Amino acid sequence: MFVFIPVFLVTTFSFSIYKTFFSAEFYQNNLAKSVHDFVVSEGQKYIDFQPIANIKKDDFSALIEQVITKEDLGSVISEIIVQMRDLQVGDKGVIELNIPLKWLGEKSVVLGDVFANYLFENLPQCQLINQNYLEKFDCIPKNLSKEDFSTAFNLALDRKLVSDLPDSFNFKFQIPEQFSNRNVGQFFDELTSKVFLILGCVLLFMLVIIGFLIFSPKFAVMKWIAKTVFLTSLITILTVMVMNVFVPVVFDKFVKSIDVSVMSYNAWMSVYVLLVGAFTVNLLKIVFPLSIISLGFWIVGMIYHCKKNLNNGDPKVNTRYKDLH
Numbered sequence: 001m002f003v004f005i006p007v008f009l010v011t012t013f014s015f016s017i018y019k020t021f022f023s024a025e026f027y028q029n030n031l032a033k034s035v036h037d038f039v040v041s042e043g044q045k046y047i048d049f050q051p052i053a054n055i056k057k058d059d060f061s062a063l064i065e066q067v068i069t070k071e072d073l074g075s076v077i078s079e080i081i082v083q084m085r086d087l088q089v090g091d092k093g094v095i096e097l098n099i100p101l102k103w104l105g106e107k108s109v110v111l112g113d114v115f116a117n118y119l120f121e122n123l124p125q126c127q128l129i130n131q132n133y134l135e136k137f138d139c140i141p142k143n144l145s146k147e148d149f150s151t152a153f154n155l156a157l158d159r160k161l162v163s164d165l166p167d168s169f170n171f172k173f174q175i176p177e178q179f180s181n182r183n184v185g186q187f188f189d190e191l192t193s194k195v196f197l198i199l200g201c202v203l204l205f206m207l208v209i210i211g212f213l214i215f216s217p218k219f220a221v222m223k224w225i226a227k228t229v230f231l232t233s234l235i236t237i238l239t240v241m242v243m244n245v246f247v248p249v250v251f252d253k254f255v256k257s258i259d260v261s262v263m264s265y266n267a268w269m270s271v272y273v274l275l276v277g278a279f280t281v282n283l284l285k286i287v288f289p290l291s292i293i294s295l296g297f298w299i300v301g302m303i304y305h306c307k308k309n310l311n312n313g314d315p316k317v318n319t320r321y322k323d324l325h
Contacts, residue, residue: 001210001224001227001228001231001232003206003230004096004203004207004210004228004232005235007127007199007202007206008203008204008232008236009232009236009239009243011196011199011200011203012200012283012286013236013283014068014195014196014199015196015280015286016279016283016286017279018192018277018283019282020275020278020282021275021279022188022192024081025077025080026278027077027080027081028077028078028203029074030274031077031274031280032070032073032074032077032271033070034161034270034274035073036069036070036073038270039064039068039186040061040065040068042063043060043064044060044061044064047161048160048161049151049156049157049158049160049161050136050137050138051115051119051136051137051138051312052115054117054138055119057126059093059118061113063114064111065116067107067110067111067114070105072103072107073104076103079100080099081096083097083098084097084185085185085187085293086183087183087184087185088182088184089175089179089180089181089182089183089184090180090181091151091180091181091234092177092180092262093174093175093177093178093179093180093186094172094173094174095171095172095173095174095175096170096171096172096173097170097171098168098169098170099168099169099170099171100167100168101167101169102168104165105162105167107156108158108161108162109154111157112150112157112158113150113154113156115153115157116146116149116153116154117146117150119137119140119149119153119222120140120146120149120150120152123137123138123139123140123165124139124140124274125139125140125141125142125143126139126140126141127141127142129249131228133188137152137153137156139163152296161245187204191314192227207225207229207261210224210226210228211224212224217247217305217308219300219301219304219305220301220305222297222300222301223297223298223301223302223305224301226294226295226296226297226298226301227294227298227301229290229291229294230290230291230294230295230298233288233290233291233294234285234291235302236283236287237284237288237291240280240283240284243276243280244276244277247272247276248269248273249274251269252269260293262268264304301309
């Protein structure tokens with residue numbers, strides 16, 4: 001049983017990590033939603049363009065949510081996932097991954113129009129056009145049309161932010177040349193399938209050994225196998241609870257004891273909650289049903305084992321009882 005527990009933990013944790021972080025669903029749903037929420041709530045802090053940086057945070061969040069949606073991020077992530085599935089290793093073991101950013105440039109037109117409309121309606125009016133007006137955009141000159149203001153704002157936005165964005169980011173990785181001309185996704189799937197098949201066979205073999213060690217009666221065999229699976233599942237669930245509850249509490253106390261900005265702390269904690277939360281869901285899908293089923297078999301095995309002992313009685317006890325009489 002004590003050998004079974006660590007092997008089970010390694011197997012279930014590894015399989016849950018694989019199902020979580022090597023699954024397209026996690027990136028298209030969980031990650032896309034988290035990135036969208038972060039851009040909406042914290043994106044203003046990373047924009048070094050005074051007119052947008054000076055907008056009220058609530059207004060900025062409402063405006064940016066009109067421009068960048070979860071579906072936009074989901075489509076970009078889907079494109080990257082397709083690349084990962086069809087990724088081929090080059091002749092010299094070089095892997096190249098392309099992250100598209102052209103969609104941000106396309107969104108900049110809508111972004112500029114949305115913010116230009118907001119500023120035109122909310123900025124105070126001024127008499128003359130100052131020399132720094134095209135940099136600060138802190139007022140609306142009288143008799144300036146909305147179209148002219150929008151054109152000037154979009155030009156400034158393109159010069160300050162959009163023009164610096166490349167159409168894509170290219171990443172190159174070097175791996176051993178013996179993997180050249182192989183499909184990375186297919187190779188990884190085949191490798192993980194074999195590893196998990198071996199680990200599953202090892203776990204099954206350990207349960208068979210437990211059964212042979214008990215051997216008889218059959219209800220005792222069922223009781224010990226079910227007990228092993230249940231206790232191991234319970235330990236796994238408790239470990240996940242520590243990761244979800246205890247670790248954030250300790251991390252929070254640690255952060256308060258040192259000088260760390262609240263923004264960076266919230267960002268790292270959000271990442272931790274996202275990763276551990278998704279991992280926990282996939283782990284419990286496996287372990288929780290196992291714990292319920294094994295607990296039921298354990299209880300049934302104990303009941304039948306106790307009934308058999310009561311019905312048959314202990315021959316030594318019966319003999320002593322007769323001798324006393």
